[in-house]
Amino acid sequence: MTQAPIAKAHVRCELNGQPVEFLADQHMSLLEALREVLDMTGTKEGCNDGNCGACTVTMDGRIVDSCLVLAPEADGRRLETIEGVAPPGGLHPLQQAFLEEAALQCGICTPGFLVAAKALLEREPAADEHRIRHWLAGNLCRCTGYDKIVRAVLRAEAEQPKPRARRSGTA
């Protein structure tokens, strides 16, 4: 047990469009770093073993469970969390759809679902219901029974601004 303390990792990354620099224990998860070091508590811990998706963030555009990423692995990467989903002062169409479709009850899984769904919409703007359900299967929700979440994603899809019509992200 008695060993020289390990120096903290020095991490530089882009978080929600802004450059960020921080120190973290080398064994610390990205989830813990976001919540405890960077004060980004919108990303939630549900299981800490990659089975609930509540801690979903994107890393270089791909969704990951941030509990299964080490903080130092984020060095040089581009991260987006729930705090970066909405445009300044507004809501992302998905957020608006979640509100209007009552797609949340307790809300603890909501950030993870929104981050995951946004990544889907950006990659596959016309995903059908089965594809949406498949894409979101790594996100557990225990309150809603999922249907209203799926409806909300479909609604956001249907209402998303057509390319060139309007700047995306403004509701």
Place this chain on the structure above:
Amino acid sequence: MPTVFIAMPLRRFTGGQATVQVPGATLREVVENLEVSFPGVKARLVDEDDPDKLPPGLSAIVDGEATVLGLRQPLEPDSEVHFLPAIAGGADAP
């Protein structure tokens, strides 16, 4: 006069009777009168530390609604009284 429904654990005091008619304008009077007819039953219906209260875990249902007044609950002449375990809907113990 009010009708008291006797729960299973108390039926040995009433000789197996499931309902009895007992006079009383309050729950307390009914309990006192029950005791006269069926000695020993009162100890099961009154908190040992507080004579105004039902024992913990027991509730009195008067005309379909749980009383919040304990033994002070007033009764109508045709009231129906059930002494039942308190249902903590959605609640747990301990």
Place this chain on the structure above:
Amino acid sequence: MHPFRYVAASSIDEAVAVLREHGARARCLAGGTDILVQLRGGRYELDALVDVKGVPEASAMRLGRAGLDIGAAVPCYRIYEDAKVAAAYPGIVDAASLIGGIQIQSRASLGGNLCNAAPSADGIGPLLVHDATVVIAGPTGTRTVPVDGFCTAPGSTVLDDDELVVSVHVPRPPTRFGAAYERFIPRNEMDIAIVGVASSLVLDRSGKRIESARIALASVAPTPIVASKAAASLIGEPPSEEAFRAAGEIAAGEASPIDDMRGTIDQRRDLVRVLTRRTLALAAQRASAGAAR
């Protein structure tokens, strides 16, 4: 969790050096989807974790004449999103698309799946039926071993403490080759295989006979295993429901499952029968379709 050092290796030599320094108290990190859970759960403790995602050989995927080389740290999505790979290696793509959910597939790799050496590993059976080999690097250079035999027990492999898996080589399949992987899970995603079966076969020129076949089973033995008798029973047979059913029966006999919280011995043998038949049928269909192209 016991504190450890995180080392982002940029070359094989650098990774090997850290492994040598720490012996059994260091391991490689690819996707992290198993190792971080195990460390947090106290299964073992480490002093160093060597991230190999920055090692060029471990993060490359190359489809060439000789076959497919998948770097040990290549995440699942890169495999199934590559249309050419998907067409040529259907069994592997089946597995890569069903490991974990989308989040896990962003990180988990076949190399990690191999090194984790779980009896239920979804990625290993398909590698077995694709006759894949593992490229291992150590202090004295690299060596290549077959996937068959790489895992030695649950959580154990032939790797020495100072070795790492660099990549997996999957030979180019012959013509009229088809493969498939199916697993049985009670849910439809995010689950551990109660049984997994990978099958591959090669049809003869006529397409009416099976020239060669491979069958691999997961979750029915301490490691994923090859059901060689079941596969042998198919040689020279027509690709028929009857032959597949018979092979399934033999495969069930080759399995040595246990009762555990995920399933019973009986259930697992039954599932081997069913999934062997189903994967062979799908593999045959893919083989015919490939031949027809």
Place this chain on the structure above:
Amino acid sequence: MTSKTEPKRKFRVVGTRPIRHDGWDKVLGRAAYGADVKLPGLVHGAVLRSPHAHARIVKIDTAKAEKAPGVLAVMTAADMPVAASQVLDLGEEVTNATYASDRVMARAKAVYNGHPVAAVAAVDLNTALEALTLIDVVYEVLTPVVTIEQAMAPGAPLVHDDLVGDDIGERVEHTNVAEHIRYEVGDPEAGFAEASTIVELECRLSRAHQGYIEPQTATAFWSQDGKLTVWTSTQASFGQRDALAGVLMRPVSSIKVVPMEIGGGFGGKIGIYLEPLAAVLSRKCGRPVKLVMERRAVFDATGPAPGGIVRVKMGVDDKGLITAATADIRYGAGAYPGAQINPASVCVFASYRIANARVDGYDIVINLSKTSAYRAPGAPQATFATETVVDEICRRIGMDPAEFRLLNASKEGDRRVDGPAFPRIGNVEVVEAIKGSAHYRSKLGPASSPAKKRGRGMASGFWQGIGGKSTVTISVNNDGVVSLIEGSVDIGGTRASIAMQAAEVLGIAAEDVHPSVVDTDSIGHTDLTAGSRTTYATGAAAIKAAEQVVEEMKNRAALAWETDAGNVRFEDGVFSNAVAKGQRLTFKELSGKLGATGGQISTTGVVNLRGSGGGSFAAHLVDVEVDTETGKVEILRYTAAQDAGKAVHPAYVEGQMEGGAVQGIGWALNEEYVVGDDGVMQNASFLDYRMPTTLDVPTIETIIVEVPNERHPFGVRGIGETGIVPPMPAISNALRDALGVRLTELPMKPGRIMAALKAQAAS
């Protein structure tokens, strides 16, 4: 879809679907849940848990941990006051204080795997976790009692040497059966003698976890002045305050519970777990301490719903009328008494009119974590037996399951088995709603492959709910917006449903009511968010407070118009003078004049409702397709009908129905505690506990039935819980329809279905 049963009063706000008030915070990731608490000087804690399900604690040595760098405090049960073996009456729950204290940290004996034995506070979480490894605990391992059969066997090891059982009023010593209750009406034996068909089934039920995504958390600061503040995700801030007072032996007024946003509860976040430990650690180190439970511990050491064995026997005459029924309900409470056998007994036959019935309930202690409430606590397991028996009877006598339910439905005036008569209820109406649904009238259709078979099943369910005490304060701002302060924590949208009821009375928009959930020092006593009571009871308190606002505003209008208050009318949000045409003020306009007519208005509505008003009934219909080669079940179509009395926010009523149905589907097909002979749960992770994912369930079609609740001004019924009751039997009934075999054991997982098919083939 809403099925109206009668013309009702016109509502302007109630029945609409506004965006919930707390929605923005939640979709933006700003809402602060228990784990999000940040305080000056905050430190982190971790809990050491027993690896044994039953073990005497011989010795705990914490010396090494205490000396470790970064460690600020170490505690064991020795740091907790010895709670007297008194009965704690916590309003909604009655418990033995010794057990309540022992449950949160073992004193002499660990009685479940995961039982806390020590806790550490340190500068950061990992330091605390590492310090746990430095604590030496010497256990004397005892034989665990894991099953109901083991617990009831003669000479069984005792979970508690001092437990005194109650066998229908008789004291029993040296037992694991904490209580045996019985309800009886009529003469069951005589009733069975009149029956032409009798069916009896014994069902085995698995323990099932609520599965909330947010683990338990608690942050506590015990100040030098003796005041304790606890920030926690709880369904019961006042209940937790009272429980903490009992366990810590402190006056209630020295404790303030601050309810944070709560990431799901379903009954599982009523009791205390980490709160007293965080409090004691804080007292010892003088800093606020945060504890967050690991997921494994959530499964191991919090309270799931009990498993057990339920036997139901029912007889019908040749017209299909029920002549008698009996039930024997045995639930494993876990390590302390309290397995919800009473609500189980009340609910087991609630959907039916039965003149002759007997119900026996057994509350049995075993070496697993103490069970807690889980959505309609006790009812789903018992109802599983009743509803599968009913289905078998329908098959034997060739009667349509909806017709049978309509013929035998309990109605207003019928007595429940425990005695009281139902007031107006919607039992018939929900069955009729299912019968009239497109789903019911649809054809099942052919299976998607030869190896697959399809079936359809129906089941009913009931949950009674509770009333209780709620307090709501309303303050009118001079811009016509009101702030509404409540003590009911909001798990699933009740800020909206309560604000909407106030808005309805005030004649303003839902958005013009700003609801806030506050701590126990800031509002009058409010009972827990559970028992399907919040929209019903706290809504009633909001209505009361709003009515007081209206009364007072009428007075102010009268002042402004120099008329008699009796002349002021209030309709659709407009105050008017009945005797002076043209004198009218909207709510907003009058709000601006309050300062000059006596000052701003604040009112408080307090209710203590003596019951729920009859409870909520549901009927569900499900189509399944089963792969007969693997036993895998696909839910093809699912329809749930439930009586909401009056749906305040229909989207959130649907949400409760959908969520309940999906939790029930999970319990039906895969969710269970796999526990070894050693009493250790083997599948304590979200991976292996197998809750449904998006891909495992279809759209849940919902039919809201509205049979008004006579005890609520708007007719509202509590609806949160009933939805989990029918799914398991409905699915068993559908499987029976598909396969010809009866699954009587939960979960009906693939292996069990295959075993049943094999047994069928063999016979």
